[in-house]
Amino acid sequence: MGLLVKGEWHDKWYDTDKSDGAFEREDAQLRSWVTADGSAGPSGNAGFRAESGRYHLYVSLACPWAHRTLIFRQLKGLAGHIGVSVVSPDMLDHGWTFDTGAGSSGDPLYHSDFMHQIYTRNKSDYTGRVTVPVLWDKQQECIVSNESAEIIRMLNSAFNDITGNQQDFCPEHLKPQIDQVNERVYHTINNGVYKAGFATKTEKYEAAFSELFDSLDWLEERLTQQRYLVRDGDKSVLTEADWRLFTTLIRFDAVYFGHFKCNLRRIEDYPAISGYVRDLYQHPGVAETVDFSHIKRHYYYSHDMINPTRIVPVGPALDFNRAHGRESLK
Numbered sequence: 001m002g003l004l005v006k007g008e009w010h011d012k013w014y015d016t017d018k019s020d021g022a023f024e025r026e027d028a029q030l031r032s033w034v035t036a037d038g039s040a041g042p043s044g045n046a047g048f049r050a051e052s053g054r055y056h057l058y059v060s061l062a063c064p065w066a067h068r069t070l071i072f073r074q075l076k077g078l079a080g081h082i083g084v085s086v087v088s089p090d091m092l093d094h095g096w097t098f099d100t101g102a103g104s105s106g107d108p109l110y111h112s113d114f115m116h117q118i119y120t121r122n123k124s125d126y127t128g129r130v131t132v133p134v135l136w137d138k139q140q141e142c143i144v145s146n147e148s149a150e151i152i153r154m155l156n157s158a159f160n161d162i163t164g165n166q167q168d169f170c171p172e173h174l175k176p177q178i179d180q181v182n183e184r185v186y187h188t189i190n191n192g193v194y195k196a197g198f199a200t201k202t203e204k205y206e207a208a209f210s211e212l213f214d215s216l217d218w219l220e221e222r223l224t225q226q227r228y229l230v231r232d233g234d235k236s237v238l239t240e241a242d243w244r245l246f247t248t249l250i251r252f253d254a255v256y257f258g259h260f261k262c263n264l265r266r267i268e269d270y271p272a273i274s275g276y277v278r279d280l281y282q283h284p285g286v287a288e289t290v291d292f293s294h295i296k297r298h299y300y301y302s303h304d305m306i307n308p309t310r311i312v313p314v315g316p317a318l319d320f321n322r323a324h325g326r327e328s329l330k
């Protein structure tokens with residue numbers, strides 16, 4: 001694990017000293033947008049028109065942020081239009097690495113050894129963390145975006161004329177509600193598990209822990225009354241907010257509960273939330289984006305300051321194909 005400084009790789013763990021033991025996630029730096037006609041999006045440069053075969057995703061199957069983009073690629077019928085490279089689950093001295101072990105693809109585009117070479121191919125003197133997901137433009141040979149929250153918004157609509165898939169997971173009139181739910185879910189759950197797991201001072205861990213479980217209580221109540229997170233009139237509808245939450249919840253019992261010490265309760269212990277996770281998992285196209293061998297291997301093997309023996313636990317036994325019983329909820 002490390003970062004690039006002026007294009008040079010430095011093997012360095014997160015610096016929590018500067019924040020008194022708290023884990024602080026760096027903001028993504030590369031923020032252009034693919035749009036239907038190539039006009040500029042809300043940030044970054046213009047010139048990224050939606051085209052079949054032009055763009056490529058670099059992902060880790062372990063990573064919850066990258067997982068969002070894989071789900072949107074499936075749901076929006078983009079699998080035949082946007083290629084994917086999958087890094088090794090082991091993120092060690094060189095950061096994300098390419099190999100062709102089980103479930104990993106290597107880098108068919110450039111035959112790179114490491115993900116940081118994709119970042120320096122984009123900008124030779126890049127300074128910053130080397131994160132996945134990355135949306136790559138094969139035509140201009142550059143990174144369009146390394147921010148998953150924005151990549152899924154692009155995938156949600158920019159390619160609609162190419163795929164004919166008009167399903168909208170972020171309708172304009174629901175956006176304020178979606179953004180509001182996302183805000184709490186991001187800080188206390190998606191990033192909350194990392195704040196608990198990567199804290200190096202007890203009080204920072206405990207603060208993240210208590211916010212996380214307060215938010216799970218809030219979700220349990222909400223999801224007892226409605227099938228999905230966001231309401232449109234008298235019923236709830238499946239939106240981006242659900243998919244953003246899903247990628248954390250599906251990893252929770254296998255990884256965050258033990259490895260990140262988020263162990264007040266398992267997701268299995270929440271009747272509504274656990275049914276909700278199974279409901280989303282069983283949505284067509286989603287199960288094939290979930291890979292527990294990469295998920296468990298990545299966290300337990302890569303974070304050796306948390307798990308120095310690198311032993312990957314065998315359990316827990318999880319069955320997301322069990323009936324969810326949520327069809328009748330509005």
Ligand SMILES: N[C@@H](CCC(=O)N[C@@H](CS)C(=O)NCC(=O)O)C(=O)O
Pocket residue numbers: 001002027028062063064065066095129130131132133146147148149
């Ligand atoms: N804001 C980014 C965060 C992505 C991110 O932090 N990904 C993790 C993998 S789970 C990563 O690549 N970490 C490597 C590092 O921080 O050096 C997004 O949502 O796209």
